Amino acid sequence: MPKYSIILPTYNEKENLPIITYLIFKHLDKHDFELIIVDDNSPDNTIEVAKSLQKIYGEDRIILRPRSGKLGLGTAYLYGSETAKGNFIILMDADLSHHPKFIPKMIEEQAKCDYDIVTGSRYLSNGGVYGWDLKRKVISRGANFLTTLLLNPKVSDLTGSFRLYKKNAFEKCIKNVESKGYAFQMEIIILARSFNFTIGEVPITFVDRFYGESKLGKQELIQFALNLLYLFSTK
Numbered sequence: 051m052p053k054y055s056i057i058l059p060t061y062n063e064k065e066n067l068p069i070i071t072y073l074i075f076k077h078l079d080k081h082d083f084e085l086i087i088v089d090d091n092s093p094d095n096t097i098e099v100a101k102s103l104q105k106i107y108g109e110d111r112i113i114l115r116p117r118s119g120k121l122g123l124g125t126a127y128l129y130g131s132e133t134a135k136g137n138f139i140i141l142m143d144a145d146l147s148h149h150p151k152f153i154p155k156m157i158e159e160q161a162k163c164d165y166d167i168v169t170g171s172r173y174l175s176n177g178g179v180y181g182w183d184l185k186r187k188v189i190s191r192g193a194n195f196l197t198t199l200l201l202n203p204k205v206s207d208l209t210g211s212f213r214l215y216k217k218n219a220f221e222k223c224i225k226n227v228e229s230k231g232y233a234f235q236m237e238i239i240i241l242a243r244s245f246n247f248t249i250g251e252v253p254i255t256f257v258d259r260f261y262g263e264s265k266l267g268k269q270e271l272i273q274f275a276l277n278l279l280y281l282f283s284t285k
């Protein structure tokens with residue numbers, strides 16, 4: 051039976067964490083999985099909530115990273131993949147923007163063609179984005195448009211982070227990725243294509259967070275543009 055390791059990076063997600071955890075356990079009750087919560091020493095003490103959840107669901111089902119500093123999302127994913135015991139890795143956000151009900155659909159899609167990667171896509175028909183203002187919609191569409199124009203990796207949602215990977219595919223991509231911030235997800239797809247990994251897509255609806263705040267800032271966007279130009283120039 052396949053085992054799935056779900057990596058959940060958290061930074062100030064104390065309200066969202068119990069709800070997302072409950073929904074993951076509900077929607078994956080027929081699957082063998084572990085949940086790896088990678089907190090960056092959040093000032094709101096998310097880690098204390100995570101420890102309580104670990105007591106409820108068991109230390110074999112919820113794995114926590116020992117206390118760290120603010121190390122960033124890239125290192126959170128790296129820790130998750132080094133710790134994972136599953137043969138598949140699932141990345142998702144902890145803020146309820148990614149609904150766990152889509153995970154069984156991703157698992158089904160992966161099995162259909164034995165894909166190396168399945169991406170949750172907001173930009174397929176039946177997918178969508180809810181709750182974002184115009185600026186955020188333009189940024190997301192713009193980032194996808196520019197990446198497609200320059201690198202055309204033939205995936206409809208390049209910046210989304212809700213994905214399922216075969217463990218070996220994820221390890222190979224993450225070892226080679228250079229981008230640290232918002233461009234990370236996009237670069238992973240570019241790398242996956244260069245390694246000839248197969249990629250399937252499942253439509254998802256992304257709902258903007260209700261509790262807490264997005265960590266995407268102006269600096270991240272400038273970095274995205276620089277990373278994209280770098281990938282284009284080294285193509």
Ligand SMILES: Nc1nc2c(ncn2[C@@H]2O[C@H](COP(=O)(O)OP(=O)(O)O[C@H]3O[C@H](CO)[C@@H](O)[C@H](O)[C@@H]3O)[C@@H](O)[C@H]2O)c(=O)[nH]1
Pocket residue numbers: 058059060061062063088089090120121122123126142143144145147190209210211212232235259263264265266
């Ligand atoms: N451990 C850790 N977790 C972090 C950090 N920064 C953010 N996170 C966690 O990473 C997830 C996504 O962060 P958000 O701040 O909610 O991102 P977003 O603006 O909603 O952006 C989302 O959509 C983008 C595509 O439009 C994605 O590119 C991005 O990865 C994310 O999925 C959340 O679970 C958040 O707690 C960090 O430095 N460290």
Ligand SMILES: [Mg+2]
Pocket residue numbers: 143145147259264
């Ligand atoms: Mg978010």
